[in-house]
Amino acid sequence: MSAAVVSVRTKSTSRARVRRRVLVFATTGLALLFVLLTVSLTTGEIPMPAGTALRALVGLGDPGDVLVVQQFRAPRSVAAIVAGAGLGAAGLVLQRLFRNPLASPDVMGV
Incomplete structure (x- = not known):
């Protein structure tokens, strides 16, 4: 008879x-946020390549592109990110306030 090897997980x-x-999810989330931000900056009534939009975001390139990106598209994108973060935080607070068991760490796997 051989002794069974038991694996014990420590803290x-x-x-x-x-x-x-958490690191994998955070990195994936930030990469996805960057991609969606780039898509948001490139789409609109005046289509623009991603490189042009990113250069215009920092103030380089054609003045018309810089105006469109910095005055219209970037504030809209930042407002969407802030609104999404606010809704997520409000949902988190409500889940904890009402003690929803579906939002507990043991169910979510965290």
């Missing part, structure tokens, strides 16, 4: 897995 290994998972 440090489970915390490391959680930190790695």
Whole structure:
């Protein structure tokens, strides 16, 4: 008979897995946010390539492109990001306030 090897998870290994998972989700979320921000800056009544829009965002390139991006598209994109973050925070507060068991860490897998 051979002794069965039992794997015991310690707090440090489970915390490391959680930190790695959070890092992966955060990195993926930021990359997705950057892609969507770029799409938001390039689409509109005046279509514009991504490189042109990003250069215009920092003030380089054609003055017309800079005007369109900095005065119209960038504020709209920032307002959308702020509104989305605010709605997410409000949802989080309401879930915790009403003690919704579906939003608990053990159900979400965090």
